[in-house]
Amino acid sequence: MKKQVLNIFTVVTLCIAVVGCKKAKEADTSEAEAAAVSESSMQKYNVKVSESVIAWKGFKPTGTHSGSINIDNGVFHMENGDLKSGTFLIDMNSIVCEDLNGEMKAKLEAHLKGSAEGEEGEFFNVAKFPTAAFEVTGTQPDKDGRVLLSGNLTLKDIKNNITFPAQITTEGDMVMIDSDAFTIDRTKWEINYGSKSVFDNLGDKFINDEIELKIAIKGRKN
Template sequence: MKKQVLNIFTVIALCTAVVGCKKAKEANTSEAEAAAVSESTTQKYVANVTESTIEWKGFKPTGTHNGTVAIESGVFHVDNGTLQSGTFLIDMTSINAIDVEGDQKKNLEAHLKGTVEGKEGDFFDVTKFPSGAFEITGTQAAEAGKTMLSGNLALKGNKHNVTFPVTITTEGDFITITSDAFSIDRTKWGINYGSKTIFDNLGDKFINDEMELKITVKAKKA
């Protein structure tokens, strides 16, 4: 019996370790920097918005929610296969929750957009801030063929520089930028709803400050 109990606790410990390892690393965050500038000889690429997206995941004590946000537009400059500069806009009005359905989906999306009557301005307040943006400030080669991408992320009227690993691939006239999953502290962008570091007496009704993102942008040579 003791051996069985020990085995059970061993399994639980291993499962906890695996889940912990899967947690996305927080992006290095700092003050906004000057955007990267490209030489006139670089090749221009334009984002294909139908094949580009941002996946998001939010956490709370009772579980998680996840979904997508659409890329509105984007332009990048590449020199001999190396990403030099670029900017893409984020359509915050397109926030989509994919883990729920029906009224629950409708209500969650409205709350995230900040359009619920009586709770206007919650979370991303898309009526006032319908677009977000990311502008590249620099790139640096990393291990395993990855690139550390730095850029200013603008959300809800706030801008901070974040650095995270991406994989950049080119095929014919196309370039694809795919990030590893990474997390940001949403309160640094003024997204404070349900944060126990901002508000007291939330009990277990809080929402984690860490928000996970994964960016995929596909662009075609102009």
């Protein structure tokens, strides 16, 4: 009986571990599409940049790092509670790492912002590409009142269309757009540093191609 209880406990523990370690789903990625166009009947919202942020997480064999990136500015349009169009500019110079301190924090942030040109490629190279962008191309209803939000993500002047689940809620004259956590394959934007799918002989010093993102944008009715 004691052995049976222990076996059941082991199974339950393993199930909890699997759920806890479940990775975010990769966003559907395809070629860039035409941006959605606003019409005069739609209500305009200006992004409150102080209350909007993109959380990021990167992975490597020895662990993870996480942080945030600020929205520089943005505007979007709603109609009958539905998101119809929008463009959001992203300040790539605002990248911060939130799980390190001191010299290690500064070193990683400089690395992410720098070009790091060489045989291992480069990261975001913000001196050359200080701004990224996301422009809405469409939405589709999803389960539990969510939507599948599609838009062109531009990084390093490379534009791809991505689709991911999001929740859109309204409160007075405010609208909140909160995405589920999702991943993108950074090499599709030529962010190749430390990618074992691009470079050989990296051993265990590679960095995963997947970057996890979670977008939270708040807008006020104009």
